[in-house]
Amino acid sequence: MVNTVEYSIETKGLVKSYPQPRNFFEFFRGTEKKPVTALDHVDLKIKKGEFFGVLGPNGAGKTTLTKILCTLVLPSEGEVRVNGYDVVKNGGGVRTSIGLVSSDERSFYWKISGRENLVFFAVLNNHSWSRAKERAAEVLEIVGLESAADRRFETYSSGMKQKMAFAKGLLNDPQTLFLDEPTRSLDPNAAKEIRHFLSSLSKQGKTIFLTTHNLAEAEQLCKRVAVLHRGRVQGVGSKRDLGRMLTRGERLMLVVSGLEKPGISRLETLSVVDSVGVEGLGGGRVRLTLELAEGSVSTVLSEALKLGLQIHSTRTEEASLEQIFEKLTTEEV
Ligand SMILES: Nc1ncnc2c1ncn2[C@@H]1O[C@H](COP(=O)(O)OP(=O)(O)O)[C@@H](O)[C@H]1O
Ligand SMILES: [Mg+2]
Numbered sequence: 001m002v003n004t005v006e007y008s009i010e011t012k013g014l015v016k017s018y019p020q021p022r023n024f025f026e027f028f029r030g031t032e033k034k035p036v037t038a039l040d041h042v043d044l045k046i047k048k049g050e051f052f053g054v055l056g057p058n059g060a061g062k063t064t065l066t067k068i069l070c071t072l073v074l075p076s077e078g079e080v081r082v083n084g085y086d087v088v089k090n091g092g093g094v095r096t097s098i099g100l101v102s103s104d105e106r107s108f109y110w111k112i113s114g115r116e117n118l119v120f121f122a123v124l125n126n127h128s129w130s131r132a133k134e135r136a137a138e139v140l141e142i143v144g145l146e147s148a149a150d151r152r153f154e155t156y157s158s159g160m161k162q163k164m165a166f167a168k169g170l171l172n173d174p175q176t177l178f179l180d181e182p183t184r185s186l187d188p189n190a191a192k193e194i195r196h197f198l199s200s201l202s203k204q205g206k207t208i209f210l211t212t213h214n215l216a217e218a219e220q221l222c223k224r225v226a227v228l229h230r231g232r233v234q235g236v237g238s239k240r241d242l243g244r245m246l247t248r249g250e251r252l253m254l255v256v257s258g259l260e261k262p263g264i265s266r267l268e269t270l271s272v273v274d275s276v277g278v279e280g281l282g283g284g285r286v287r288l289t290l291e292l293a294e295g296s297v298s299t300v301l302s303e304a305l306k307l308g309l310q311i312h313s314t315r316t317e318e319a320s321l322e323q324i325f326e327k328l329t330t331e332e333v
Contacts, residue, residue, distance in 0.1 A: 005084035008176045008207035009046035009069060014039055014078035016064050016231075038064040040231040041078070046209065046224075048175075051202045053222030054211040057329050061231040062211035066180045069209065070100045083175055099174035101165045103184055110154040114145060114164050117153055122171050139167040143197065159190030166197065176207040183217060195221060215325050229329045252297055254288045255281065255312040256304065263307045270303060272296035285312065 020033040038061045046052045056062050067073040069082050071091040080086070085093035108117050115136055122132035140149045143163040148156065156164065162182065169177055179198070183191035198221060202208050212218050218225050219239060226236040235242050259278075267290065268276050277289035292300060297316060304311060 005081075006048060007045050007081070008048050008050070008083055009044060009052075009209060010079070010081045011042050011044045011069075012079040014042040014044075014065075014068065014080055015076045016061075016068060016073070017076050038231050039068070039075075042228075042231070042233055044226060044233065044236070046207065048207055049202075049205050051198075051208045051221060051223050052210070053218040053225040054209070054228055055213070055215065055218045055225050055325065056211070056228035057213055059230075060228040060329070062213075062228060063180055064231075065228070066100075066178050066209070066211055069094075070098060070178055071095055096172065097175050099169035099172060099177045101169035101177065101179040101182055103162065103165065103181055105161050105165075107168075108153050108161070108164060111152060113150045114153055114156065114160075114167075115140060115149040117164065118167055118171065121168055125172050127171075135171055136167075139170045142170060143167045157190070159186055159193065162186055162190065162194060163197075166194075174206070176209065177201065179208070179210045181211055181213065183212070183214065191217075227325065227329065234329070250292050250294060250297065251317050252288075252290045252292055252300060253313075253315040253317070254290070254304065256286055256288060256309040257284045257312065258309050259286050259288075259307075263309065266307060267300070267303065270300065272299055 015037070016039040017035040017037045019035050022031060022033055025031075026033065042061075042065065054062050054065065064073060068075050068080060068087060071082075071087050071094050074088060080088070082094045083097040085091075085097065087094055109120070112120075118136035118139060119129075119132045122135045123129065125132075127135055137146075137149075140146050143166050145160060145163050145167065148160060153161070153164070165182070169179075182198075183194050186194065195217065198208060198210070202221075210218075210222065224236065224238055225242065227234040227242065264276060264278060267273055267288070272293040273296075274291035274293070279287045279289070281287055290300060301311070301314070
């Protein structure tokens with residue numbers, strides 16, 4: 001059957017909360033604990049063939065989201081479809097159409113070879129014995145591990161183990177591939193190889209859903225990125241979209257002297273100023289970092305002069321993805 005859905009992944013109002021474990025005393029006293037909200041009304045639409053990234057710090061909810069999309073965890077609320085299948089009503093359909101690359105090496109058997117591992121998993125995926133052997137050989141070739149295929153899994157380097165995770169994720173030739181922090185704990189060369197490999201998979205038209213806390217990686221690979229923080233999507237779009245969403249314009253750095261507290265408040269209340277960072281430099285000098293609306297540098301400078309500040313240096317810069325990310329994930333939400 002040809003799957004003609006437009007979106008590989010669709011979530012609407014997705015919520016996941018985990019009950020908080022109670023310790024002995026809390027249990028004994030009947031203390032109620034509020035559940036942890038790992039995902040808070042997540043709405044995403046990811047088109048077929050897209051290379052989509054979810055960027056977020058530890059605890060943001062990336063693994064929870066990946067697990068829900070792969071039917072390993074059930075959502076608490078909301079609608080979730082993967083390749084057109086509902087994750088709650090048709091988990092089986094989802095599973096036959098996806099591959100998951102997890103960085104958990106414990107899912108492999110260490111005392112048998114890489115090839116034997118893959119044949120075993122292919123049989124679990126309902127392949128016949130002979131087809132399983134064939135498919136294992138195919139995926140070993142795709143990830144470039146043929147020459148080491150008959151060595152015990154435990155002798156592999158971390159880069160090779162990660163390639164094995166890929167090989168496993170590709171066994172059923174999935175339409176959509178999920179990767180939860182695939183380059184985490186890899187050395188730079190191995191990570192580079194993995195990224196290269198991911199780009200080529202994407203060119204073959206597969207939908208790729210990748211989570212990462214590595215900005216450069218998201219920037220290099222993904223067409224679109226969702227920034228996730230405390231279970232909420234803070235923004236979705238290309239790097240440029242995110243930049244526009246977050247900073248209304250520019251960052252102005254000033255080194256000044258003669259600044260008093262009321263001066264800072266005055267600057268903060270200007271409508272063109274988003275935020276003011278203050279750092280003492282000693283000798284009465286202060287570095288101000290101001291996030292401004294586009295084209296408002298002169299307004300702010302003239303206001304600073306009106307306040308009687310002495311301006312020693314000025315510098316402006318555009319927000320980098322790193323700063324955007326920092327801003328998105330450090331502000332209280
Ligand atoms: N099985 C679980 N039981 C209780 N809380 C959990 C469980 N899994 C994750 N959490 C909590 O959900 C939040 C999101 O975790 P996770 O999805 O692992 O984030 P990430 O992968 O972005 O680091 C965290 O606060 C985490 O402590
Ligand atoms: Mg995680």
